[in-house]
Amino acid sequence: MEIDNLPSASDEVRDVNDCSICLALNQNDHLFSKKKKLLERQGFKSENCIYLKCSLCSEEVDTVLKELVQIARIIHLNEPEMYFGEDDACTPADSYSPRNEMEALNTIISLVDICLSSCKPVQLNVLQELRKAAIRMIHKYGDVYSMEAKTLGDSCVKENSLLQWGESNGVRTSLKIAYVEGAGRGAIAKEDLNVGDTVLEIPLDIVISEELVQKTTMYPILSKIEGMSSETMLLIWSMKEKHIADSKFKVYFDTLPEAFNTGLSFGVGAMMTLDGTLLFGEIMQAKEHLREQYNELFPTLCNNHPDVFPEEYYSWEKFLWACELWYSNSMKIMFSDGSLTSCLVPIAGFLNHSLHPHILHYSKADSDTNSLKFRLSRPCRAGEECYLSYGNYSASHLVAFYGFLPEGDNVNDVIPLDIDFGDDASDIITSDWSTHMVRGTWLSKNQSIFHYGLPSPLLECLCKARCPELRTKLKLQGSLENEMEVLNDLLSIFDGMMENLEDVNEDRSSTEWDIKLALNYKDLQRRIVSSCLNSCRAGLKTVELALYECMEEDTRG
Structure with missing residues (x-):
């Protein structure tokens, strides 16, 4: 992205006050060649600079925005969207999916914001108009899926205790926790929230990460085991930490359910029902892998180090519970040193998944505030449940590792x-x-x-x-x-x-x-x-x- 303050090298003479917004394909995108072909078919290149004249009227700004959106949609296509979007009848005005549309529009807003931070005074008005036009598109698209949550009267005593604990440790939020009809617990907006608003900020101090394990007596033992991953260490740590009365995270563990009810806990009847489906094989393969992993670790760790790994904390049932916890609640966090680690993020776990999420990106730690910030990609009204996206997952993956089928048409159900x-x-x-x-x-x-x-x-x-x-x-x-x-x-x-x-x-x-x-x-x-x-x-x-x-x-x- 750049502000272009020089005349263009093209035949068209451009004013020195024109600005440009540049969108380019990532060279490392494994779909690069396919996206490049699709861009070329719609009259674009793999690198595109769209110029903005300072004198553009609102209709002309809308035309520029449509062009930017066409390019951004293709840049943000995932594999199923790309595969099923290869259709000669697909016009430039078509959207590929709700996720893709929000990604495209939010990318444009981010680029415009970068421009606004360094633009000339004469460029300010046209950039602000472009930003407003993108926000209007988000409102128009998001309003279709806006719906007030149907909350139930169940008490949220433990959940409110966790919120109070979080706030005492620096958490900031515009959300409250409630029981939602058909979804269990969910995060509800306390006020009208707009695109770009931070609805939840979690200090890294209360994020459960590998650093916690490194400070325990189990780390020297686990780190010597060949093939031991940080994720497995955290899983083993959480099995024990759950039972420690004076744990810093006791109030968090107290809010966790006794059973997560994911596909990994399916009984014989449910598995018989799934016979002949993709999900049957996915669950069987996952449980076989977990059982092998468990048998490699236990009861050996308990026998060799009973003071560190008490046998009563490490049964197969408790191991499976911990696996379901980490599969369904963990988030991949990118820290300032560039490391990408699976973590548990207290309070953030109340944010449910939707095919039409309000929050798209939340995995990069903010080095300035040393926190995780959950910002809105589309508006969320007061009383509406605030959703994020767990990822571009199919129904089989969501049932196996999260225990639910999302409402609506999932473009990733292939x-x-x-x-x-x-x-x-x-x-x-x-x-x-x-x-x-x-x-x-x-x-x-x-x-x-x-x-x-x-x-x-x-x-x-x-x-x-x-x-x-x-x-x-x-x-x-x-x-x-x-x-x-x-x-x-x-x-x-x-x-x-x-x-x-x-x-x-x-x-x-x-x-x-x-x-x-x-x-x-x-x-x-x-x-x-x-x-x-x-x-x-x-x-x-x-x-x-x-x-x-x-x-x-x-x-x-």
Whole structure:
């Protein structure tokens, strides 16, 4: 980002008072080449400087903002958004996802703020107008998802004690803790809050990090174990610290639940329900890994150092509880020395996840204040629950490690496809994508012929595998016949996936939390596969009609 106070080298003569905002792709982005192609397809480059004349009117400022947003959206695409966004019908005005839109707009605001800090007086007005326009876009987009929280009357005595403890240790917050209908505990805005406001500030002194373990008697023992990570040390530390009456963090541990109810705690009934799903394998693999890790450490540590590792604190059940604590509550924090460490952040754990979060970035420690600051990326009204984003996770990951399914359409709910193109396929398939996936076709903006709501990279790859020279997207007989074969191939794949998801023995009457959650997850998987089946069937009808019309036209000559 820069303020350009020199004439441009281009043919257009620019005023010395013009300013520019520069947006560039990160060279280390693993999607760099794909994003570069997409930018070029929309008339941009991997590095773009958008110029602002000081004399721009409000309509012209809006035009500049739209151009900046187009570029910023592409820069902030994640892999699923990129994969499913590769669609010729996707126009520059389209947003890819709520997360992507907020990232793009907040990036622009950050760049404008940098400009404002060093601009000439004559540039001030146009930059302020651009910032206001970006804020208006955020309000317009965020207002769609704004909703007052339905709080319950349950007492939050322990939670309020934690807040008081935090405030006595330097915590600052504009939030209160309450029980929210359907979500457990949540953080509610006490007043109207705007973009950029810090809603929660946590001093690093009360963040639970590796530094705490290093001061204990267990550190010299654990540090000598080959392959011992800082995360595992913290997990073992928390198993013991939870029971220490005079612990600095006792009030924090007192607010933690006795059971986290994540997928790692699923019983036999829930696992039977998940048979045939991605989540079944994910949970089984995770629990197998954790059991192996536990067996490598215990009871050996307890036997060799009973005074440091009391046996009663280190059962398998307590180890699993600690694992669930760290999976569901830890945050990756970037400290001023550049180290990135998993930490527990008291009070911040009350912030729930949403597909439409108010807070996008919170993991970088502020070296000036020696604290973590949680700033708003979109407004949060008084009485509204304040959300952050745990990450761009699928439903299977959120159920396995957090224990819930988010409300709304999750653009990251993808099902990977294992397609065998044959030994010789690599010679003819030149797709940019080595793996393929599907998601609910209701999310697609393009249901027309040659698209059907399905991802273009998948369709192109299958078409090339069958007949490399015929993927023309023209209504010619050869192309249409090839298209029908591809859709029939996909129908066969999706039919097999749906069969794996069928279970006549499902217990729909169960009141067990894990079985209910497993059923909800499985229903989501069925809905995704069903949408793909319906899109293929509708696509076949569309192609059949186009083929009939094509052959009729050929007959008429």
